[in-house]
Amino acid sequence: MSARNALYLQSGGMTAVINASACGVIETARRHPSKIGRMLAARHGTLGLLREELFDTGTLGRGELIGMRQTPGGVFGSCRFDLDEPEANPEQYRRLFAVLEAHDIGFLFLNGGNGSMQTALQIARAAEARAWPLQVIGIPKTVDNDIVEADCCPGYGSAIKYLASSVREASIDMASMSSRRGRVFVLEVMGRNAGWLAAGCGLAADGPDAAPQLILVPEVAFDEAAFGSALHRCVERIGWCTVVVAEGVRGADGRPLSQVSSEGRYVQLGGAGAVVSRIVQERFGFKVHCAVTDYLQRSARHLASATDDAQAYAVGAAAVEAAVGGAHCVTTAVQRVSSSPYCWQVGEVALARVANFERRLPESFIRADGLHVTGAFVEWARPLIAGESVPAFIDGLPRYWSPRLAPVPAMLPAHEPRPAGPKAKPSD
């Protein structure tokens, strides 16, 4: 059988190291010219696939791949677009397979999170239903770290390296300003349903009274009295307190502390930090500062984890090796071989076991009072932030680079996908 082409998609929210996965895919595919012909990439993920907006990565030189690998965001563009079910929108699937056929795509690599794994599964099943020869392979990526059946997700290590560093630095600043009364620093981090990012801030706490002193995660219902009591005890003991708040923290009634807007199909959350800050200031009478890192926490490539970067590359490379070896309908996944010394490998997991599931913090990672992480979490998370993968600096700033590739000429009529139906998703 002659070589067939491959298509690589970036999907969902970005990370600081997703382009390392792209490099892993592109460079590994080049080692298998007898199996994989051209390695194409879609502009803005699934949307680019449906629009037939494709690039040929074959023109990228080695130096360009180095520049691309150290750049945050998705160099080919991403999107939040869920496919409909085939029976609800057969036209969408006809179009999708028409594009795949026009470009002789035999391998589809989808680099994304839970929702994207569902998209990969939908395409894989639709291909099977049509008996269309297509190998679909997922490549994990999410700062949320909420993909099941993996030890950790590429993107997460860099995000928590940045967040824990920031918590440590801001807290040192605040502590040095705490000459008189209680001061409180609130940091809002991402995490709609799972507290992995908030928990990761706990890595900054290198002593019993080190910041952050309190961590609020969505897995634990916010209890104002318990929070206030812990806050007061902390301020009494050391004069100040740093509180990390996941954006998705909920009250006892299950409703988010704050919900910024819900427009279209995704619910964009935010403001939990502001709500907690108001409580700290107005009800408890402390002076409060609040920071919201938003996009910064998932794009801070200047402080990326070398371990995370290596894992992101490896899950991309392994996806191509798996495809060449005949795998289909699986995702690659980082697996832990041992914690001390930290040793990891990339395995394969069936897409059906991953798609649209969500991994939340296990109880063993949450302190008994629900206001911090456990030693078990720290032991698990610490290796993920090891090593600094520093980008090139020019004129005092990190230098980033995204390819400006000429699009592959379209072979089909123009087509604009209609947005899929409403569905709650993390903010992007």
Added chain:
Amino acid sequence: MSARNALYLQSGGMTAVINASACGVIETARRHPSKIGRMLAARHGTLGLLREELFDTGTLGRGELIGMRQTPGGVFGSCRFDLDEPEANPEQYRRLFAVLEAHDIGFLFLNGGNGSMQTALQIARAAEARAWPLQVIGIPKTVDNDIVEADCCPGYGSAIKYLASSVREASIDMASMSSRRGRVFVLEVMGRNAGWLAAGCGLAADGPDAAPQLILVPEVAFDEAAFGSALHRCVERIGWCTVVVAEGVRGADGRPLSQVSSEGRYVQLGGAGAVVSRIVQERFGFKVHCAVTDYLQRSARHLASATDDAQAYAVGAAAVEAAVGGAHCVTTAVQRVSSSPYCWQVGEVALARVANFERRLPESFIRADGLHVTGAFVEWARPLIAGESVPAFIDGLPRYWSPRLAPVPAMLPAHEPRPAGPKAKPSD
């Protein structure tokens, strides 16, 4: 005349490199044992002086000074405490000079911003009025860059290196998500009266359409129509827009867009980013994300500017040399010798020419439409962020260190300073 002791104070809001100034003071004083005896430091600045909470820095070894220099925040503690005028509170000055006398302080080094320079001037004049032999020297420090009679202020370069890097990274992330409609990223930065920090974000814009596309500074009244029109043009052209907002941006009526709280003596501003985000979303209909870096922007030692670090050390070292040379009632200041190649030196300026003045962005640094900086600003600011001063990383996080020094035994009765009267100050 035999050697007399010296006292070093950290004052006002912190920076990522203020401890480099402390190291410059301590290490330089050690070279002049015939003039300067013990180098003491007050705990929490002026408050520690009044409380007689002093440390002897003589026990700090070379390795400890290295660890201290790469640590953000003020290792000896700072405060926001303004002295009253002598006639309004003679008791305060009696106490202050009693402490100076008890510890034979002949040199006072005050490391701070505009307000702290005023404190230095008050002490210097009171000393003169009493004919008390005291040399008072200011050492500049502020991320706000608003001290007059200097080319730039130590602390500013590191803050804008961090902010410009963050703007660049977050904007790349957002651009890769912009598959469909207009997206807007709003970053709120510090700056109550002066737009230096917001302007510094302009360094990230390395092309005509590069982020940030819009910069709102307090020097220019916020004009919603002009802003909306520029925003729409930008989104039409490139699909998205990054907007930097100084916390102190004001409307045409001179009132801040948002004022979080005014408790006690300082007005704590904030929320300008949230207000602009609401306008962008509700009136202009764009999808918006908003980040507020707050303390992070002035404590991000992991991304400090090597130039800034060197200047912070130099203004501390030069202050001691000036004192040893007989200077009194001056502050050191970074002066520019040439822009290309960038060449700087440390000069001396009379405290009276600096105290409580405030330097705002000159017109030549603000683009004609008031929504960005000029090439002249970029040319001026770029050298300030040159070079990376990277702290040690251990276990994946920057390792910081603050001395835990034994206090110098008090020789006077305990004393708790009463807070000075209300006065508006930047948020801390």
